[in-house]
Amino acid sequence: MAPMTSIRLSGDKIEIVNQLLLPHTTEFIEIQTIEQAHDAIKSMKIRGAPAIASLAALSFGAYLSRGLEASPAPEYLASPEALRDHVLPILDFLITARPTAVNLGAATRRLTKTLQSSIDAGKDPRSIVLVLIAESHLVADEDVGRNKEMSKWGGEWLIDQVKQAGGDGTSLNVLTVCNTGSLATSGYGTALGLITYLHEVGNLGKAYYTQTAPYHQGSRLTALELKTLQIPSVMICDTMVGSLFQHHKIHAVAVGADRVAKNGDTANKIGTYNAAVLAARHKIPFIVVAPISTVDLDVADGSGIPIEHRPPLEACIVRGALHPPTLNAQGQKEQAQVMITPTDLYEIYNPSFDVTPAELITAIVTEKGVAVKKEGSQIFDLSAIV
Incomplete structure (x- = not known):
């Protein structure tokens, strides 16, 4: 489709x-x-x-x-x-x-x-x-063109890594966070593009994705894209990442980025850092896939990345279709916003992004190729891929 x-x-x-x-x-x-x-x-x-x-x-x-x-x-x-x-x-x-x-x-x-x-x-x-x-x-x-390039670079790199570890490079299971497909780009996608590439070449097992609260870009948008593309997929709640890694074979985590610092520290949708920490604990490769324009060489490390904080109310409400489904006069599903917290909460922490340190990232992929850290280094040299 x-x-x-x-x-x-x-x-x-x-x-x-x-x-x-x-x-x-x-x-x-x-x-x-x-x-x-x-x-x-x-x-x-x-x-x-x-x-x-x-x-x-x-x-x-x-x-x-x-x-x-x-x-x-x-x-x-x-x-x-x-x-x-x-x-x-x-x-x-x-x-x-x-x-x-x-x-x-x-x-x-x-x-x-x-x-x-x-x-x-x-x-x-x-x-x-x-x-x-x-x-x-x-x-x-x-x-669109650069998204396809980086998706191929990242997909082939992962296949090669699995083969080097003794696998056959097929039936690869990849977890992603948020939404990084065609809805987040001008087409094809970044991290979701990598998953799409693996599916197209017959090397994907299943795509796993977090709901990505509080805006639910995973359960609303990534779910819809994967369903539209008929890619085998499984949704998990954000709190289930550790359990998934314990009980299922996950070959990689692939995420996008909103900003990558010079040393490789990466700002991405909230919840990415959590997934990176758990991936490191389970020795699962953690891959950042983003265009060159996302790399900010003027920012030395993640401490210099401004983090947007969203309105507190957004963490208190969810939006969706009524259940059981009710259709309006236009034949569309009626939707509503509902509050899931007590009213008038005074303290709500609602950052839109977190920063994953370079030491937790295995590879950073742009349209120019794949960067990995030199042996013994905790930071990246991104000069070859920007």
């Missing part, structure tokens, strides 16, 4: 699937303004580091495209300097939607660099805008 999609593009018309309503309702929302893009990212109607970078870039490009067609022409097209002064605050604003995800910052920095190089080349404002629009589309278009 065809993979799912997070962003649908037709000319300058941008639509995203509202991931807050999945898996029960598939609703596409049109993004017409920069503010709507910012809200969609911040409210997690769209999520996944590559996907939010793509939306930010595409919405920026669409904004500029509308400016070219406006009559009278916007004042920011009067000169290259006016254009720069107008668009830089827009790019800065987009970054604030999800501060931990470095892909978002990488996309805006890429567009800023393109802007400045075009100004330095003496281009006129309209020519600069055309270059920026083209670059914004490249940010999204390049994602």
Whole structure:
């Protein structure tokens, strides 16, 4: 079956699937303004580091495209300097939607660099805008190809590791956390892409995935993607990882990343660190799969990664379809939010991400290849894969 999609593009018309309503309702929302893009990212109607970078870039490009067609022409097209002064605050604003995800910052920095190089080349404002629009589309278009590359690198590396350990490299069982498939990217996925690759080449046994509370990206989104792709899979609660490792043969844990520091420390969805600690205890390879844009060489280690804290209420409520199912007038399942805690709790710790130290990570995979630590080292040299 065809993979799912997070962003649908037709000319300058941008639509995203509202991931807050999945898996029960598939609703596409049109993004017409920069503010709507910012809200969609911040409210997690769209999520996944590559996907939010793509939306930010595409919405920026669409904004500029509308400016070219406006009559009278916007004042920011009067000169290259006016254009720069107008668009830089827009790019800065987009970054604030999800501060931990470095892909978002990488996309805006890429567009800023393109802007400045075009100004330095003496281009006129309209020519600069055309270059920026083209670059914004490249940010999204390049994602699918690189996802397939890193998924193959990681999948083949794992097969080889299992063979070196005396296995035949088939029927591999892999656990993942959160959602890192087509819904989190522009297509195919990162860690879920690795699982998809193993399935496609006939080497996957089962994919295991955590529910990933409190937003349940695993039980809502990864479950839906694996079901759509007809990949054999098993859901577990976040608290069941240790039990799974005790009683089932798991060949690897594969996770995505929202930011990888220079030494290999990795920020990813909350619960990743827990899985890494347990994987180390059970000597299970722990693989981080992420594009080069996720690697932040300006951050020395995980202590320098900003960690987003979500609104406390999000840890107190769950959203889903009514059970038994009840259909609305449109034939869709009725959904509701329910509170699972006492009201008016005063102390709620709700970070959206945690940081897994490099010492617990076995391999880091990008579209350029696989990095492992030198013997005796607790940190990575990522120079060969960025």
